[in-house]
Amino acid sequence: MTTVTDVNKAQVRPGGGRRKLTLPVLLLIIAGVLILISVVRMVTGADGITSTGQMSAALRLAVPIGLAGLGGLWAERAGVVNIGLEGMLILGTWFGAWAGYQWGPWSGILFGLIGGALGGLLHAIVTVTFQVNHIVSGVALNILALGTTRYLSTFTFEGVEGGTSKQSPPIDSLGTFTVPGLSDGLQSLNDKGWFLVSDLAGLLGGLFTDLSPLTVIAVATVPLSWWILWRTSFGLRLRSCGENPVAAESLGVNVYKYKYLAVIISGGFAGLGGAFLSLVSSNIYLEGQTGGRGYIGLAAMIFGNWMPGGLALGAGLFGYTDSLKIRGGGTNVHALLLLLVILLVIAVAWLLWKKRWVAGSITAVCAAVLLTWYLLSDEVPRQFVSATPYVVTLLVLALSAQRLRMPKADGMPYRKGQGG
Incomplete structure (x- = not known):
């Protein structure tokens, strides 16, 4: 019988000698x-x-990104690259809206999860059983999901009051709630404008104000995923399939089964994120409403180094930059230019201390350009504010690339018995 210790030994330890971020x-x-x-x-x-x-x-904006990223985490920890997260999000938005319109928002959540899981099942069949390239399969799934939902909308929502071929009728809301007392107290502290205290109050206040029940469920999936993947025998076996499937199979692990489960769960998380978009963010299905969040979720997962906690930080960062275009975008982004200048100056000092002269010089030039932009302007143009989430995605991936370590067998084809 395979034990937790046996499977843990089958995993390959990270190499390179780089110190882990504690x-x-x-x-x-x-x-x-x-x-x-x-x-x-x-x-x-x-x-x-x-x-x-x-x-x-x-x-609110971070939740669908985080759920998509969590889906990518489950799949890639089992060795399957999931570029199809965007398509699974799309399926979640449509199935969630369709069921939500028919039978209410909680049914929409269930069907959104099922819709995404079906996309995950298709991706698993193509990549695990038929050994198709994972990237090709994911891109094909994204295209298929868009075409399928467009086709279904033409005879499901078109002709219904409030619906068209590109959108659903309005769906009943799940409602929101605010933690009494705590939310008001934090809001009061935030309004005082005190150094650090008010900022912490604003950060915590956002976690207790106007919450959807689905938001609470989504946040809870992060520690739950960590516990399952890193503290149970099921999680250890699943991760061994992404590190060294040959060794895992030699210890009795059914690699195909764990890969299938991981990718189906991956699709379920992405579908849940899609349901959030159509049931909570807008109370309506609208073609194109995912807006590339599946890809940003994948970026958040990579930024988080394939760990739930890092993924949550990445999703929060991307959600925050996305929210800037909604609330006082130009002024707030202009203020954050100064923050970026300070961070770049710190980076210059670090690079020069490490005697990396070329990188330090380039970083110093970038800091000077941004400082000049900040001093010569009062606010950032609206077009740049809209592009901020995508610019941040590129910057974060570029700056964090050197410390990343994906699962060793991620994306590699595997056939049963190949190590025999």
Whole structure:
């Protein structure tokens, strides 16, 4: 019988000798960034960058990104690259809206999850059983999902009151709730404008204000996924399939079964994110409403180094930058330019200390350009504000690329018995 210890031994340890980012160091970095943000807020007067409303909007926008990223995490930990997250999100939006319109929003959540899981099942069949390239399969799934939902909408929503071939009729809301007392107290602290205290109050206030029940469920899936994948024998076996499937099979692990389960669960998470978009974010299905969030979720997963906690931070970052275009975008993004300048100056000092002269010089030039832009302008053009989430996605991936370590067998074809 395969034991947890046996399967754990079958996994390949990360190489390279790079020091792992520990929790205390990560918390110290987060505290330092919060202090810098508070300084920038007080210097620029842009109180909106840490307001409760800003953080609440950021959380709502981060949820579908985080769920898509969590789906990618489950699949890739089992060795299957899931570029099809965008398509699974699309399926979740349509099935969630269709069932939500018919039988209510909670049914929409269930069917959105099922719709995404069906997309995951198709991706698993194509990649695991038929050994098709994972990238090709994912791209094909994205195209198929878009075409399928467009076709279904023409005879499902068209002709119905409030519906067209590109959108559903309005769906009943799940409703929202606010934690009494705690939310008001944090809002009061946030309004005072105190250094750091008000910023922390705004951050925490966004977690307790105007919450959807589905938001609470989505946030809970992050620690739940961590516990399952890193603290259970099921999770250890699943991860061994993404690290060394030959060794895992030699210890009695059914690699095909775990890959299938992982990709189906992956699709379920993405479908849940799609249901969130159509049931919570807008209470309506609208063609194209995913807006590339599946790809951004994949970027959040990579930024988080294939770990749930890092993924959550990445989703929060992308959700926050996306929320800037909704609430005081030009002014807030202009204030954050100063924060970026400070971070680049710190990076220059670090690079020069490491004697990386070329990289330090380039970073210094970038800091000078951004500082000039900040000093010569009062706010950022609206077009740039709209592009901020995508610019941040590219920057984060470029800057974090050197510390990334994907599962060793991620994306590699595997056939049963190949190690025999």
